[in-house]
Amino acid sequence: MYNLEVGKGFPILSKKGREGEHMSVTIDDIAKEARVSTATVSRVINGSKAVSPELTRRVLEVIERNRFKPNSFARGLATDKSSIIGVIVADISNPVISTTIKGINHVAQQKGYTVMVCESDGNGDKEQMLLERLEEQKASGVILAGMNVDHNRIQQMLRMDFPIVMVTQQSSDGKITINTVIHDNINAIRDAVVFLHTSGHRRIGFICGPENDYSSGIKRLEGFRTSMEELQLEVPESYIMFGDFSYESGRECMRRIFEENAIMPTAVLACSDLMAAGAVSGAASLGLSVPQDLSIMGFDDTDLARYLNPALSTVRIPYFEEGEKAAEELFSLMESGEKATGKLVYVPHKVIRRFSVRKI
Amino acid sequence: MYNLEVGKGFPILSKKGREGEHMSVTIDDIAKEARVSTATVSRVINGSKAVSPELTRRVLEVIERNRFKPNSFARGLATDKSSIIGVIVADISNPVISTTIKGINHVAQQKGYTVMVCESDGNGDKEQMLLERLEEQKASGVILAGMNVDHNRIQQMLRMDFPIVMVTQQSSDGKITINTVIHDNINAIRDAVVFLHTSGHRRIGFICGPENDYSSGIKRLEGFRTSMEELQLEVPESYIMFGDFSYESGRECMRRIFEENAIMPTAVLACSDLMAAGAVSGAASLGLSVPQDLSIMGFDDTDLARYLNPALSTVRIPYFEEGEKAAEELFSLMESGEKATGKLVYVPHKVIRRFSVRKI
DNA sequence: TTGTATGCGTTATCAG
DNA sequence: CTGATAACGCATACAA
Numbered sequence: 001m002y003n004l005e006v007g008k009g010f011p012i013l014s015k016k017g018r019e020g021e022h023m024s025v026t027i028d029d030i031a032k033e034a035r036v037s038t039a040t041v042s043r044v045i046n047g048s049k050a051v052s053p054e055l056t057r058r059v060l061e062v063i064e065r066n067r068f069k070p071n072s073f074a075r076g077l078a079t080d081k082s083s084i085i086g087v088i089v090a091d092i093s094n095p096v097i098s099t100t101i102k103g104i105n106h107v108a109q110q111k112g113y114t115v116m117v118c119e120s121d122g123n124g125d126k127e128q129m130l131l132e133r134l135e136e137q138k139a140s141g142v143i144l145a146g147m148n149v150d151h152n153r154i155q156q157m158l159r160m161d162f163p164i165v166m167v168t169q170q171s172s173d174g175k176i177t178i179n180t181v182i183h184d185n186i187n188a189i190r191d192a193v194v195f196l197h198t199s200g201h202r203r204i205g206f207i208c209g210p211e212n213d214y215s216s217g218i219k220r221l222e223g224f225r226t227s228m229e230e231l232q233l234e235v236p237e238s239y240i241m242f243g244d245f246s247y248e249s250g251r252e253c254m255r256r257i258f259e260e261n262a263i264m265p266t267a268v269l270a271c272s273d274l275m276a277a278g279a280v281s282g283a284a285s286l287g288l289s290v291p292q293d294l295s296i297m298g299f300d301d302t303d304l305a306r307y308l309n310p311a312l313s314t315v316r317i318p319y320f321e322e323g324e325k326a327a328e329e330l331f332s333l334m335e336s337g338e339k340a341t342g343k344l345v346y347v348p349h350k351v352i353r354r355f356s357v358r359k360i
Numbered sequence: 361m362y363n364l365e366v367g368k369g370f371p372i373l374s375k376k377g378r379e380g381e382h383m384s385v386t387i388d389d390i391a392k393e394a395r396v397s398t399a400t401v402s403r404v405i406n407g408s409k410a411v412s413p414e415l416t417r418r419v420l421e422v423i424e425r426n427r428f429k430p431n432s433f434a435r436g437l438a439t440d441k442s443s444i445i446g447v448i449v450a451d452i453s454n455p456v457i458s459t460t461i462k463g464i465n466h467v468a469q470q471k472g473y474t475v476m477v478c479e480s481d482g483n484g485d486k487e488q489m490l491l492e493r494l495e496e497q498k499a500s501g502v503i504l505a506g507m508n509v510d511h512n513r514i515q516q517m518l519r520m521d522f523p524i525v526m527v528t529q530q531s532s533d534g535k536i537t538i539n540t541v542i543h544d545n546i547n548a549i550r551d552a553v554v555f556l557h558t559s560g561h562r563r564i565g566f567i568c569g570p571e572n573d574y575s576s577g578i579k580r581l582e583g584f585r586t587s588m589e590e591l592q593l594e595v596p597e598s599y600i601m602f603g604d605f606s607y608e609s610g611r612e613c614m615r616r617i618f619e620e621n622a623i624m625p626t627a628v629l630a631c632s633d634l635m636a637a638g639a640v641s642g643a644a645s646l647g648l649s650v651p652q653d654l655s656i657m658g659f660d661d662t663d664l665a666r667y668l669n670p671a672l673s674t675v676r677i678p679y680f681e682e683g684e685k686a687a688e689e690l691f692s693l694m695e696s697g698e699k700a701t702g703k704l705v706y707v708p709h710k711v712i713r714r715f716s717v718r719k720i
Numbered sequence: 721t722t723g724t725a726t727g728c729g730t731t732a733t734c735a736g
Numbered sequence: 737c738t739g740a741t742a743a744c745g746c747a748t749a750c751a752a
Contacts, residue, residue: 073436074745434729
């Protein structure tokens with residue numbers, strides 16, 4: 001029963017490989033033991049075609065008993081597909097990013113996929129290299145989380161073997177060709193401004209992201225300018241400072257706002273909780289206490305916002321859900337076989353009132 | 361030249377697959393175009409055996425020109441190895457963990473490996489499932505980062521196809537069979553206690569991790585008890601509270617220390633910066649300000665420690681380096697072909713003085 | 721519904 | 737140093 005004839009005249013290898021290496025059980029072993037063909041085993045594994053209940057039971061039993069796991073290389077070789085999805089990020093230890101990854105992971109795991117997290121350090125060449133590595137690995141899809149990419153790179157990416165979706169940031173030329181899930185930066189900032197306005201603030205400073213960051217830099221600044229205008233509030237240019245989302249830059253921007261203005265704003269809106277934290281610290285070192293002397297508002301609603309004293313009023317971006325949706329988009333693309341449909345999905349934000357902004 | 365005879369009588373397939381699918385260039389294409397055998401191409405790709413300069417040049421040129429990337433499935437099938445290493449963590453958005461992952465990633469990337477990050481949510485079954493998934497993927501090795509595992513599970517793990525190393529936490533039965541890289545919890549806590557003692561504190565409270573956490577719970581408590589004893593300092597049991605490393609638990613523990621003690625400690629040492637942050641907040645809500653009324657010290661030296669006001673004195677654990685070393689250990693295991701050697705490597709800690717502890 | 725026989729792209733063995 | 741070719745384990749078109 002174990003020696004099915006092989007019609008080619010070469011010797012049958014015994015089950016153990018060259019040097020007693022750990023040979024794992026294969027679909028052939030299962031087939032023989034269950035007295036069916038490998039095709040049948042394959043069918044029950046993949047549920048691809050109907051198999052009689054009797055055989056199904058028998059096969060399943062043998063699979064179970066031998067703890068058979070299909071070899072993913074062989075499977076990949078045969079199908080040209082893997083069950084891995086890649087995620088490229090600039091910095092995995094950034095809380096916003098890791099929360100997004102968590103969301104991606106959550107749905108990927110449910111779908112039986114594993115995610116490969118790759119860090120680019122914000123380096124374009126490295127990013128390209130990782131994309132290629134992912135292509136070698138035959139990733140079924142990839143998600144770019146928090147990456148700032150321009151139109152040229154988008155075009156290159158569209159040529160990859162897998163669908164790509166962006167999350168948290170969108171392509172910088174406005175033409176979204178790659179599917180993207182994102183929060184509405186303009187309206188999120190507008191809502192923050194309105195919140196400040198409602199609290200009685202009229203002179204509002206702004207600590208911005210870098211100018212070369214489309215979604216989180218340019219867009220948010222645009223949101224700030226237009227909403228201030230709508231409210232008919234004036235904004236001296238010296239009320240606007242460009243940081244880089246870091247704590248230190250928040251501190252520095254605060255200092256410059258203080259130094260460059262005879263009349264200080266009564267509130268400062270920062271584009272990340274981290275910069276807001278820096279701003280609070282900077283204000284303190286300038287002898288200003290928050291919120292008595294100055295109100296400060298953050299953005300993101302990372303855990304940090306709650307840990308600070310005073311706890312930060314901020315706008316919550318649901319990064320976990322954003323990651324989940326991105327993964328869902330990716331899977332739907334993978335299922336439809338399309339590289340990109342240009343779909344853009346938004347995730348809702350929400351102003352969170354805590355103690356760093358006071359009513360005046 | 362393109363039609364090498366095939367001696368078996370079946371038709372030669374044309375290069376395009378069934379439906380104009382994206383067929384990628386294979387080693388055969390390269391071999392034909394460079395007028396050599398696939399074996400030779402394989403040799404130059406892997407540098408496995410000497411190939412004449414002339415052929416090497418020719419092959420390389422063709423590879424370059426066609427942007428040939430070996431198919432990792434085929435390669436894996438032939439070698440039974442992948443260039444994937446798995447990392448299992450409980451919570452990817454925990455800063456301590458993500459920093460460790462960053463370190464792992466750093467060396468893995470250099471070595472040409474990609475890492476697969478899997479989240480277990482601290483769930484044992486899920487952890488087992490992920491381990492099996494990694495086995496299916498033929499991961500070359502896996503790192504357990506910050507996972508609390510007991511002896512039984514270690515034994516199971518040793519049966520996996522790949523070497524495993526633990527980082528940040530060690531096996532809970534003291535017998536280290538799995539290679540691990542870790543910081544010295546006992547001495548780190550001792551150094552913190554000595555720091556407090558040197559600053560004049562004699563009544564010291566302790567906010568501990570959970571009792572079922574071997575490395576970060578039990579060990580640190582042990583460090584606290586023995587070092588207090590060495591210093592001949594008394595510790596009422598009501599000075600010791602068990603948290604779970606969260607901000608909220610830090611707050612709660614602080615409250616209980618306050619409620620359960622007529623004579624308050626002058627300093628409280630928390631086993632994570634996060635709990636220390638909670639403790640600061642808890643103290644504030646009790647009318648105690650830090651460090652005037654009470655000194656509080658953290659552990660880990662996450663970024664949060666610097667962001668807080670007052671900035672936390674704490675003990676720095678170099679998690680990034682710890683991750684790097686773990687990866688290095690894993691690679692050395694992979695190279696030697698051993699599953700485990702029981703090696704234990706320590707990473708140095710350091711007390712960081714900031715402003716949450718005052719001299720008395 | 722089930723079985724047979726390839727092909728998938730590499731590596732590695734074994735001859736030259 | 738080089739070439740021919742048998743695995744590697746699975747999926748699937750084609751037969752039965």
